Amino acid sequence: MPTVLMVVTEDWYFISHRLxxxxxxxxxxFRVVVATRVGAHEPTIIAAGLEFVRIPFxxxxxxxxxxxxxxxxxxxxxxxxxxxxxxxxxxxxxxxGAIALARRRxxxxxxxxFTGMGYLFSSNGFVARVMRPLVSGALKxxxxxxxCAMMVQNDADAALLHELxxxxxxxxTIVPGSGLAMDKFSPASxxxxxxxxVLMPARLLRDKGIYEFxxxxxxxxxxxxxxxxxxxxxFDRDNHGAVANQDLQTWIDEDLLEWWGHREDMLExxxxxxxxxxxSYREGLPRVLLEAGACAKPLVATDVPGCRDVCVDGKTGLRxxxxxxxxxxxxxxxxxxxxxxxxxxxxxxxxxxxxxxxIESIGEQTIAMYRDLLVRAxxxxxxxx
Numbered sequence: 001m002p003t004v005l006m007v008v009t010e011d012w013y014f015i016s017h018r019l020x021x022x023x024x025x026x027x028x029x030f031r032v033v034v035a036t037r038v039g040a041h042e043p044t045i046i047a048a049g050l051e052f053v054r055i056p057f058x059x060x061x062x063x064x065x066x067x068x069x070x071x072x073x074x075x076x077x078x079x080x081x082x083x084x085x086x087x088x089x090x091x092x093x094x095x096x097g098a099i100a101l102a103r104r105r106x107x108x109x110x111x112x113x114f115t116g117m118g119y120l121f122s123s124n125g126f127v128a129r130v131m132r133p134l135v136s137g138a139l140k141x142x143x144x145x146x147x148c149a150m151m152v153q154n155d156a157d158a159a160l161l162h163e164l165x166x167x168x169x170x171x172x173t174i175v176p177g178s179g180l181a182m183d184k185f186s187p188a189s190x191x192x193x194x195x196x197x198v199l200m201p202a203r204l205l206r207d208k209g210i211y212e213f214x215x216x217x218x219x220x221x222x223x224x225x226x227x228x229x230x231x232x233x234x235f236d237r238d239n240h241g242a243v244a245n246q247d248l249q250t251w252i253d254e255d256l257l258e259w260w261g262h263r264e265d266m267l268e269x270x271x272x273x274x275x276x277x278x279x280s281y282r283e284g285l286p287r288v289l290l291e292a293g294a295c296a297k298p299l300v301a302t303d304v305p306g307c308r309d310v311c312v313d314g315k316t317g318l319r320x321x322x323x324x325x326x327x328x329x330x331x332x333x334x335x336x337x338x339x340x341x342x343x344x345x346x347x348x349x350x351x352x353x354x355x356x357x358x359i360e361s362i363g364e365q366t367i368a369m370y371r372d373l374l375v376r377a378x379x380x381x382x383x384x385x
Contacts, residue, residue: 003032004033006033007093011040011041011045014036018178021186023365030367033077034053035084041162084108085370097110107147109147114284136164148171150166151172151369152173156305175362176309183368197230200213200279203239206240209281209302210243212328216329217257229258230273233262268290270297273297278301279328280301280307295356298318298346303322316352318334
């Protein structure tokens, strides 16, 4: 039974984005071990029947000593488990995992799963501009060639990796997301009661479009004063683009927004919403839009990589230009004013998710990628002898 070591920074992220995929891979005949920073979600991982090892990850790039500790722990886990495949999810695990593998005589083949190019590759901020060439250079140096497969979630991210010289097209596979279990997200029976809710499910980050969402709320309230604009998501203090506490409090005090914090019961949250909105600056493949679509909710999102794959303009939702709060407000008002149109978009969104993004489809694409990588690695070993 081949062993897959899936490396993820946080247990909460693994539970929300990778648990169903890990179980699907396990059921296909692989031994799956999760390497992550384990916190409150340890019981859920155990209940799912998965193995795990503790890695003291820090998600930001600002703590080199802690990163060294995580590297030592990850290297130890690889030595003990001797995995057949190391599946590295997002930039920090990719960097540390690739370093750990580079130090070993027998290098397990690795999947580098980019979940979106994120702050470092999409921002023009000072830190991003300084770090981007350093990280790109490190990734090019650590790439193991035929023993390394790149997994990206959209065409734009694949093109960026090729442009930066990090990945070869032949070793890059587009797998749209981590798969959704349709039975866990179903439409509510009937329309939500009470005032309409425009929901934005996202971490409180500037590049998720939080400020544009607040500005759009101010504009929409001029025509629809009773509509509730709701943020559902956690603060992310490790991220350079975190929303300022004072700004959030100002919006709440002005009755522009409600903040519901992080919610474990997202199915019920989606069912309360009339519209689900994500005005993000860039995404890999936003799971919240998939979940909302599976609940038959009409979508409003920016016309950027990732979002446009789920929010198909005029079919599953309405797309708006990035950083355009006026256009965002117009799209939201359009759907609020035409419930029949919004309902039709929601039904089409559910059908799109069923056709392209289920756990069964994504799981099989991932397993096919594993098997191709194992064959390429075996061929590489044969040539090197």
